[in-house]
Every structure is written in structure tokens, then in C-alpha cells.
Amino acid sequence: MKKILLALVALVATTASLNAQKKVITETAVSSADASVVITHRFYNEQGNVIYKLIEGVSESTYSYNDLNQLTTEEYNVFNNYNAGRTYVYNYTEGQLVSREEKAGERVLSTVKYDEYGNPSGTLSANGLEIPQQNTYDDDHNLLKSEIKHPIAGIVMSTTAYTYSDGVLVKKETSNSAGVVTETVTYTYENGQLAKTTASAGDDGTVETVFNYGDIDAYYAPQNVQAFANQGNTVTLSWSGSADAVVFNGQYIEVEGTSYTTDVLQDGTYTFYVSNQGNAVVVPEVTVFDNSKVGVFDVAQNGDVKVQTVVSVDDQEQEKRTTTYYIPVKWSIDEDARPIGYRIYYNDNYYVDVEDGTITEYIIPATNVTIWNGGVVTLPFKVTVQAVYATGVAEPDNVLELDTDAILAIEPEVVNGISSVNASQFKASGVYNLNGVRVASSVKGLRNGLYIVRQGNKSTKVIVR
Known part of the structure; x- marks a missing residue:
């Protein structure tokens, strides 16, 4: 009987591995101008959808999906910026993305429209002014050129040209209204996956971004994740299986073992993500409150x-x-x-x-x-x-x-x-x-x-x- 159980476990592991999807879990961008490093983390649910993105020290985004696993909203927040609160609402028709609204609270700031291939085709500002974007494609529906035009004069304000090799994007070049190249991005691939981009913008130097991938599948996610609010405004998280990071409040914290206790937290409600190589489990709405504080x-x-x-x-x-x-x-x-x-x-x-x-x-x-x-x-x-x-x-x-x-x-x-x-x-x-x-x-x-x-x-x- 014991041998049969072991065989079943092995079968489950093999099946999960075959269903795993290779997806980007970290991006590391290094600037040649000041040697600054910006690290971006992506976290996925068991369906393989990104549910949270953290740009360390810069911003965070959370994503919601409908029952068909179609992206419906992105909530975006820039740290240390009082005007940061933004919500992006994505609108679909029969599974096709048709527009994205950028909102501050309930106020719509702008609406981006998308064409049948999922690329932006124009932007409608809050005052009703439409900025058109004209896209040109080849016979394989690869985007060759995108022109953004002045909403009134109709002249081209910027042009982005795309270059492909065997159907794979290798370069993107953006020019201003005078035809001067303002930015060039090159794409490097390894084993059929994007490995690196190099973006140059004149005197501002270059930014080289390296992509790291992980196997995304429910099999690799932490199991039995629990959270407990302690006296003194700390929270203890526990799980079984493997986990390499706990993310909350804009922080990425590397962890080992099967538990983690936070430092003292400010009063409030927190959402935690416990992750193993990008496979994340979300623990929403853990509330801490210190009633021992006294005022003057x-x-x-x-x-x-x-x-x-x-x-x-x-x-x-x-x-x-x-x-x-x-x-x-x-x-x-x-x-x-x-x-x-x-x-x-x-x-x-x-x-x-x-x-x-x-x-x-x-x-x-x-x-x-x-x-x-x-x-x-x-x-x-x-x-x-x-x-x-x-x-x-x-x-x-x-x-x-x-x-x-x-x-x-x-x-x-x-x-x-x-x-x-x-x-x-x-x-x-x-x-x-x-x-x-x-x-x-x-x-x-x-x-x-x-x-x-x-x-x-x-x-x-x-x-x-």
C-alpha cells in the first residue's frame, strides 16, 4: 500500500510540472547614468494570472480578474506621492480588450482605446479631447509602426517603429515630431524567452533590464497559509511547504522556514502575499490596532x-x-x-x-x-x-x-x-x-x-x- 501512495504522489508532481508556465517573476533594471538599480517582482495565483506587482521603493499594483480569467482592474499606487492613487479599469467585449480607464477615485482621468490586436489606438482625455494613435501592421499582424498625432492640428507628435527577426521583436525606436530618435530599445532572447532589454535615450545613458523566470503552477505555491495578529501590533504568518518571500505594505522580505513575524506595524489593515518563486498565496485584510496609545x-x-x-x-x-x-x-x-x-x-x-x-x-x-x-x-x-x-x-x-x-x-x-x-x-x-x-x-x-x-x-x- 505504501508503494502505491508514493507512486500517486510522483504522478501528481509530474502532472503539475508539465502544466507549469514559465513566466517573469523578477526584472532587474540597471542605469548606466547613475548605477541605480530598480527591481520589479511579479506574483501569480494558481491560474497563472499576475495578482500583484511590486517595483521596490517605487510603486505597487494589484490585479483583479473575472470568472473567465480576464483582467478587469489594476489598482496602482506610487509610494511617497500624495497624488498617487490610481485605478485602471479594463473593459472587454466578448473577451477582447477595448478600452482602459485611468481613474482617481471615481473621476476618469483618461481612457485608452485598443484596436483588434490589443494595441492602443487613441486616448480620450478627461475634457473629451481625443489623441489619435495610428498603427500599421504586416501580414502576420506584427505591429510595424505607431504614430501619435496632435488632437487638433493632426500632425504626428511621435513615431515608434518596430523591427522583427523571424517574427520576434528585436528593436523598438521612438522619434519625436522632428524625426529625431529619442529612445531605442533592443531585445535579447535566450532559449526562446526574452532575457534582456537595453533602452538608450541620448545623453541619459542606457537602462539594461534582465528578466528572471519561474515555473508558475499551484503545485509550487505555499500551502496552508495562516495569519495571526499579535498583541503589540505584529503579525505572524505560517505555512507548510516552501516559501522564499513575504510581501506587504510595499515591502519584499526574503524568508526561510515555515513562519515569519513582522516588525511592529502601524494601525491599519494589511494584505499579505506569501510566495515561492512567484507562486503566491494572498492573505487579505489582517487588521492590527494598538489601543494603548494616549494623546496629549x-x-x-x-x-x-x-x-x-x-x-x-x-x-x-x-x-x-x-x-x-x-x-x-x-x-x-x-x-x-x-x-x-x-x-x-x-x-x-x-x-x-x-x-x-x-x-x-x-x-x-x-x-x-x-x-x-x-x-x-x-x-x-x-x-x-x-x-x-x-x-x-x-x-x-x-x-x-x-x-x-x-x-x-x-x-x-x-x-x-x-x-x-x-x-x-x-x-x-x-x-x-x-x-x-x-x-x-x-x-x-x-x-x-x-x-x-x-x-x-x-x-x-x-x-x-
């Missing part, structure tokens, strides 16, 4: 407001006058509370992050009043102090409403440039603009300009070019 109370003004106007000159040699209101505030918090810092709003939209949970007072550099060529923009001063914990934020018991008119009536001290800016006002580590507002944790990705970088007790001026 007795938020109050802590002295006189001081005002300073910095006079500078912009790139067009026009004078810029920026006024900063230094508002001292204080608050109380329970002795047993252990926040890691505070987020202090000085109106409904703007705030400063303070990475010190031991303080109970702070001078807010509120810069919501800017005078530029005579124009004045003001917002009411309203102070909200949120206690920040590793698991999330706690709202205060009270909000400090300030007399905005009285503050605006204070005569400012006028200084030139940053010569009179006192580095002691930059209490928390990070990058600040010349008005004392913390704008980032590092200078990476910031626009060109002059910044104050605070590290510990040291402040330095840094020029980003």
Missing part, C-alpha cells in the same frame, strides 16, 4: 509669537519676501506614555515632525504666510499636537485656536537671505527649508536649492543642484 492634553501657547521676514531673490531676479511665525506651544502627556515623537499641525494642512518623544514644548516655524510681489496667502493658525508612536498617532484632547488677525498684525523682523536664521530653531533631525519648515529626512530627491540639514546638534547649509 492641555495644548497651550507658551510665550510670545516672534515674526521674521526673509528677503531673497529668485532665479528671475525677482524679490521674494517670506514671513515665518515662530509660535511657542506646550502640552502635557501621561507620565507612562512613551511616544517616539510628535506631529504638530499649525493649520489644517501644514505640520512639522518632531523626532523627540521626551519634549513637551516646541517653537513652531509656521510659514503659511508668504508675501511674493505683493500677493498674500493666509490660513488660520490652529495648533494640533499628535503624539506619534511606533504603531500610529494619537489625537490630542484639545486643539489650540489662535487669533490669526492678532498674529498677522505683529511687526516682523526683516533679514536678508539666511544670515539671521538661528540654527537652534531646527530642533529635530532632518532637512529644512530657509523658513524653518522640515521638508524631508534627507536631501535625496529634493528640488535644486539651499537647505538646512540638521543631524543631532549640528546644522549645516547644503546646496542641492
